[in-house]
Each structure stands twice: as structure tokens, then as C-alpha cells.
Amino acid sequence: MNENQSSRRRFVVSVGTAALVGLAGCGAQQGESAQTSTQQTTTQTETTTPTEAADTPTTTQKSSKSDADGPVVEMKTDNEGSYFDPKGLVVEPGTTVRFVNISGTHSTAAYHPDNDDGPLRIPDGADPWKSKLFTDTDAVFEHTFETEGVYDFYCAPHEMLGMVGRIVVGEPQGGPATESPTDIPPAAQESLPAVETIVSEQRVSGP
Numbered sequence: 409m410n411e412n413q414s415s416r417r418r419f420v421v422s423v424g425t426a427a428l429v430g431l432a433g434c435g436a437q438q439g440e441s442a443q444t445s446t447q448q449t450t451t452q453t454e455t456t457t458p459t460e461a462a463d464t465p466t467t468t469q470k471s472s473k474s475d476a477d478g479p480v481v482e483m484k485t486d487n488e489g490s491y492f493d494p495k496g497l498v499v500e501p502g503t504t505v506r507f508v509n510i511s512g513t514h515s516t517a518a519y520h521p522d523n524d525d526g527p528l529r530i531p532d533g534a535d536p537w538k539s540k541l542f543t544d545t546d547a548v549f550e551h552t553f554e555t556e557g558v559y560d561f562y563c564a565p566h567e568m569l570g571m572v573g574r575i576v577v578g579e580p581q582g583g584p585a586t587e588s589p590t591d592i593p594p595a596a597q598e599s600l601p602a603v604e605t606i607v608s609e610q611r612v613s614g615p
């Protein structure tokens with residue numbers, strides 16, 4: 409797998425322009441200071457752009473977060489900790505999953521050598537994904553799962569605390585993520601639901 413095949417990230421960051429208004433002179437003007445609106449909007453659209461034709465992932469961008477548009481995995485920090493919810497999920501091949509930041513600061517990334525030199529814990533040949541770090545509520549990252557099998561993923565700042573998840577696409581298929589997860593931190597190992605549990609329950613809530 410070549411380097412260009414890894415997720416390409418595109419950041420669209422618009423920062424409100426800080427207008428510097430200098431009032432020269434010291435006339436008898438009403439002391440009305442120019443109010444600077446520091447409106448700061450950070451929008452990120454991440455797309456996974458394939459550079460090879462084989463098993464082409466589609467990229468969609470939707471702003472809605474209603475479940476009617478497909479499965480949502482929420483990213484949360486509350487009194488139960490930091491976690492993905494659900495942390496285990498079964499979807500059909502071709503499904504776009506939306507990761508939505510609900511509270512706290514989180515990211516979502518597939519366990520893949522392209523991501524922080526991590527272990528490979530998604531199907532061989534499947535496209536990895538990696539989001540930026542989200543701080544805004546309702547920030548959304550989407551990934552479309554084309555290849556059948558088991559995908560393990562993590563939140564970069566909370567992996568050590570066990571913020572990980574597992575998505576089964578179609579049938580488990582016996583890929584890398586069906587092996588014992590001894591290559592990830594202990595808390596992450598404990599938090600990952602068993603493949604059999606996910607398959608039988610279809611959805612396993614976090615934390």
C-alpha cells in the first residue's frame with residue numbers, strides 16, 4: 409500500500425478577521441470603540457479519496473445527524489468517562505457511518521500502520537480513516553465501509569483510557585481484528601466488545 413493511499417485530509421478553517429481600526433487624532437468623537445467580532449468558525453470536511461480504483465470507497469458529506477441517514481457513533485465525555493457509543497456495531501457493506509462529537513475532545517482513527525504506526529486491525533486492503541481532533545459539539549466525520557470484516561478504531565487522546573470501538577461490516581471474515589488485541593493498550597483491550605457479542609447483539613453501547 410503506497411502512501412498516497414492513506415486518507416487525505418482537507419481542512420477548511422475560516423477564522424474571523426480581526427479588524428484593527430485605528431482612530432487617529434483626538435477630536436471630540438464619541439468614544440465608540442469598534443467592536444471586533446471574533447467569530448471563529450472551524451469547519452472540517454474530511455474525505456477519504458481513493459487513488460486506486462480497487463474497492464472504491466464513496467465519500468458523502470451530510471450535515472444532518474439524524475439516524476435516518478444511517479448509523480451514528482457518538483463520541484462523548486461524561487461522568488462515565490470518554491467513550492464511543494455504540495462501541496460495537498454491525499453494518500452492511502457500503503454503509504456510511506457518521507462519528508459525531510457530542511462532548512469533550514475526540515478523534516476517530518482506524519488501527520492501521522498509516523495512523524501513528526499503529527497495528528493493522530482492519531481487513532487487509534480496506535481503507536483506513538483518521539479524523540482530526542474534534543472539540544466542537546456536533547462535528548461530524550464520515551467513513552464509508554466497503555470491505556467486509558472487522559474494523560477496530562480508537563480515539564487518539566483517550567486510547568490509553570480505553571476509548572476504542574469495533575465495527576463489523578457484513579460477516580467478520582477472520583481478518584486481523586479477529587485476532588486477540590494484544591497489540592493495543594490494556595484498557596483498550598478490555599473495552600473492545602467481542603466480535604461474537606457484536607454479531608449477536610448488533611449494537612453494543614458504550615462505555
Ligand SMILES: [Cu+2]
Pocket residue numbers: 483490491513514515563564565566571
Ligand atoms: Cu476521546
